[in-house]
Amino acid sequence: MAQKKNKKTIRLISRAALLLILAAILIYAITSKDKVKVLAEGDTAPDFELVDLEGNEHRLSDYKGQGVFLNFWGTWCPPCKKEMPHMEDLYKDFEAKGVHILTVNVGEPKVKIELFRDDMDLSFPMLWDKNKTVMDLYNIKPLPTTFLINPEGKITKVIKQGMTEQQIYEYLESIQPK
Amino acid sequence: MSKIKCQCGHENPYGTELCEKCGRPLSEKAKKSDIVDMRYEGSSRRSQTYKSSIVDKIWNFFSSVKIGVSIIAAVLIASAIGTIFPQKFYVPATTPEGYLEYYERLYGTVGKLYYELGLYDMYNSWWFKVLVGMLATSIIIASIDRVVPLYKSLKKQRTRRHPSFMKRQRIFGEGDVQNTEESLVKAEEKLKAMRYNVKTENGAILAEKHRFSRWGPYINHVGLIIFISGILLRGIPGFYVDEAMWLREGETRNIVGAPGYVLENKKFTLENYTKEEAEEVFGEALDKNGTIAKSYTTDVTLYKQEEGALPGSESLKKVEDYSINVNKPLKFDGYNVFQMDYKLDELKNMTFHLVNKSSEESLGEFTVNLSDPEKEYDLGNGSTVNMLGFYPDYDGIKDGEPYSKSPVPNNPAFIFQMNTPDKPKGEKSFVAIRQTLEVEENDYAIKFAAAETRNISGLTIRKDKTLYILLLGGLVFMIGVIQGMYWQHRRVWIQEDTEGHLLIAAHTNKNWFSLRKELDTLRETADLPAYIDRQDPELDKPEQEGDEEIWT
Numbered sequence: 001m002a003q004k005k006n007k008k009t010i011r012l013i014s015r016a017a018l019l020l021i022l023a024a025i026l027i028y029a030i031t032s033k034d035k036v037k038v039l040a041e042g043d044t045a046p047d048f049e050l051v052d053l054e055g056n057e058h059r060l061s062d063y064k065g066q067g068v069f070l071n072f073w074g075t076w077c078p079p080c081k082k083e084m085p086h087m088e089d090l091y092k093d094f095e096a097k098g099v100h101i102l103t104v105n106v107g108e109p110k111v112k113i114e115l116f117r118d119d120m121d122l123s124f125p126m127l128w129d130k131n132k133t134v135m136d137l138y139n140i141k142p143l144p145t146t147f148l149i150n151p152e153g154k155i156t157k158v159i160k161q162g163m164t165e166q167q168i169y170e171y172l173e174s175i176q177p178k
Numbered sequence: 179m180s181k182i183k184c185q186c187g188h189e190n191p192y193g194t195e196l197c198e199k200c201g202r203p204l205s206e207k208a209k210k211s212d213i214v215d216m217r218y219e220g221s222s223r224r225s226q227t228y229k230s231s232i233v234d235k236i237w238n239f240f241s242s243v244k245i246g247v248s249i250i251a252a253v254l255i256a257s258a259i260g261t262i263f264p265q266k267f268y269v270p271a272t273t274p275e276g277y278l279e280y281y282e283r284l285y286g287t288v289g290k291l292y293y294e295l296g297l298y299d300m301y302n303s304w305w306f307k308v309l310v311g312m313l314a315t316s317i318i319i320a321s322i323d324r325v326v327p328l329y330k331s332l333k334k335q336r337t338r339r340h341p342s343f344m345k346r347q348r349i350f351g352e353g354d355v356q357n358t359e360e361s362l363v364k365a366e367e368k369l370k371a372m373r374y375n376v377k378t379e380n381g382a383i384l385a386e387k388h389r390f391s392r393w394g395p396y397i398n399h400v401g402l403i404i405f406i407s408g409i410l411l412r413g414i415p416g417f418y419v420d421e422a423m424w425l426r427e428g429e430t431r432n433i434v435g436a437p438g439y440v441l442e443n444k445k446f447t448l449e450n451y452t453k454e455e456a457e458e459v460f461g462e463a464l465d466k467n468g469t470i471a472k473s474y475t476t477d478v479t480l481y482k483q484e485e486g487a488l489p490g491s492e493s494l495k496k497v498e499d500y501s502i503n504v505n506k507p508l509k510f511d512g513y514n515v516f517q518m519d520y521k522l523d524e525l526k527n528m529t530f531h532l533v534n535k536s537s538e539e540s541l542g543e544f545t546v547n548l549s550d551p552e553k554e555y556d557l558g559n560g561s562t563v564n565m566l567g568f569y570p571d572y573d574g575i576k577d578g579e580p581y582s583k584s585p586v587p588n589n590p591a592f593i594f595q596m597n598t599p600d601k602p603k604g605e606k607s608f609v610a611i612r613q614t615l616e617v618e619e620n621d622y623a624i625k626f627a628a629a630e631t632r633n634i635s636g637l638t639i640r641k642d643k644t645l646y647i648l649l650l651g652g653l654v655f656m657i658g659v660i661q662g663m664y665w666q667h668r669r670v671w672i673q674e675d676t677e678g679h680l681l682i683a684a685h686t687n688k689n690w691f692s693l694r695k696e697l698d699t700l701r702e703t704a705d706l707p708a709y710i711d712r713q714d715p716e717l718d719k720p721e722q723e724g725d726e727e728i729w730t
Contacts, residue, residue: 019233019237131431
């Protein structure tokens with residue numbers, strides 16, 4: 001009798017296990033939509049190395065321990081243009097507090113970016129993603145897209161639209177090192 | 179849920195029709211039937227066994243062949259519906275409104291319904307995936323439920339079967355022969371010669387051949403499962419890449435979907451057939467159709483990021499130069515880059531003259547590279563032109579400023595400052611195609627002289643690590659089909675019963691005709707009683723000795 005009971009338990013467990021595995025695979029297949037890994041909140045921001053308009057190299061890992069406000073933009077995109085002056089206004093203050101604003105232009109001619117910068121009187125680093133490598137790495141679809149990266153190097157938020165000065169302020173504050 | 183104890187002493191699981199060991203019919207149904215149902219050897223299918231817990235209920239649901247067939251039908255019907263109109267992937271739209279508009283415009287109300295029911299992206303819908311998942315589950319569980327008991331009962335079968343089992347076989351014969359012992363020895367020899375595996379047990383013979391053919395359907399199902407898991411793997415990043423990108427001549431760009439690789443487009447060439455090289459017949463065709471493309475080629479250079487370099491860094495290592503042609507992709511590291519599309523004649527360079535308006539005299543010319551313009555152009559005679567604004571895709575004035583709607587030089591416009599010895603402070607001029615604006619009346623003007631164009635290649639990047647898994651799945655599937663189709667599991671039982679009569683019975687899972695022919699050959703050598711095929715009695719008569727009178 002004991003043996004029979006035992007056999008019954010084994011049967012129940014093995015059947016349940018197989019059904020659970022199949023269900024788990026199915027749920028995974030339904031929920032996984034992207035064939036490429038898309039960065040999400042909580043992921044570690046992948047490191048990169050780009051030069052700015054002056055030729056200075058910037059690595060994301062250089063800013064470890066500090067907050068990074070990483071903004072992808074193009075000169076033709078009106079909301080990008082609109083939020084730039086707000087970023088400029090807050091840039092200096094937050095630089096002192098350990099939050100850096102890095103902007104990445106997605107592969108436009110260098111002169112075009114320089115003209116834009118001079119026209120708008122911007123002083124934060126403008127990185128030039130000539131080959132669109134970092135744009136693909138961060139899977140940028142709409143412009144502007146902004147990543148908030150905390151001092152631990154984790155992405156805390158992905159913003160896929162233009163921002164008001166108030167929002168930018170709050171976002172910058174949110175990644176300020178303690 | 180008790181076990182069934184057979185008269186021979188063997189304990190059979192609940193639901194068994196024929197004793198696993200001696201073959202005595204156990205169920206009422208089997209006892210009453212003339213010919214026993216030999217499917218799964220009359221063993222107890224696991225699904226029929228227990229119906230206690232919820233897990234068992236789900237298990238039994240998927241184990242049912244009826245359910246399995248219904249799922250297959252549902253998958254087939256759904257797949258067919260998905261082919262009525264083009265799927266989302268093939269529709270030139272990006273927004274929900276765009277899709278709706280497309281389906282409504284081309285297919286009317288039905289199209290609108292097709293969109294609203296989500297059938298326009300059916301193969302990615304959750305319910306279609308659930309259907310396929312249920313199909314896979316059904317295949318796995320139904321197979322396990324059948325192959326395990328079948329294997330067990332074939333393994334346990336005894337050489338001597340109970341006469342009641344023999345009598346209920348489709349092919350059965352009973353009679354007395356002159357020398358039973360000699361008959362059995364001769365039969366054993368002959369069966370061995372006919373490549374049967376023969377087992378004997380004092381006065382009983384079990385001859386069996388091609389048992390492996392019974393596993394065909396299950397091997398076939400394993401192939402299907404491998405195939406489905408291959409498809410499933412495509413959803414995991416890294417296994418399957420299918421991306422597209424545009425690459426302009428002169429442009430160097432990160433390869434979409436292939437991190438760490440950069441591709442430079444050196445030249446795109448579209449070659450047409452010329453009348454001179456064509457033979458007469460084709461010449462005529464060329465006259466009729468105008469130009470016919472001969473080849474599409476993109477000359478590229480592939481670069482790889484240096485080992486350990488970070489994405490975006492300029493430390494690139496050249497891998498190779500290659501000419502991508504249709505069907506001749508650039509291959510590297512499991513990726514294939516195919517020539518897919520092209521656009522001709524996008525503006526590349528624009529050449530301008532700086533002219534004195536009154537004398538119409540030129541102070542020199544300069545060329546603006548639209549993908550890499552410069553800040554200052556020195557004309558050499560004390561005159562320079564400065565670029566103050568560049569609008570690659572000029573689309574009018576917005577908020578008092580020229581506006582470019584994209585980074586593509588479809589309609590370039592510039593603000594130039596002309597510095598000449600006469601006007602050292604410079605004059606400003608806004609220059610667009612067929613349009614010049616001046617803030618004040620200028621002495622000098624910039625006149626368009628010439629333009630150069632370049633081509634754009636449309637490339638597709640593919641990688642498929644699952645291909646070999648799919649191939650393996652297909653191969654295993656076919657092996658299963660062949661195994662089950664071209665061989666038959668045949669068994670012949672011969673035994674002397676307690677009264678000294680000789681009994682003969684035989685079974686096969688298909689192709690009874692061949693089995694009968696083998697039995698007839700056997701009877702030519704060994705003296706065995708005549709048999710009948712009880713499902714087709716007429717057919718057998720002429721082939722058996724001593725029965726001729728019935729046939730005439």
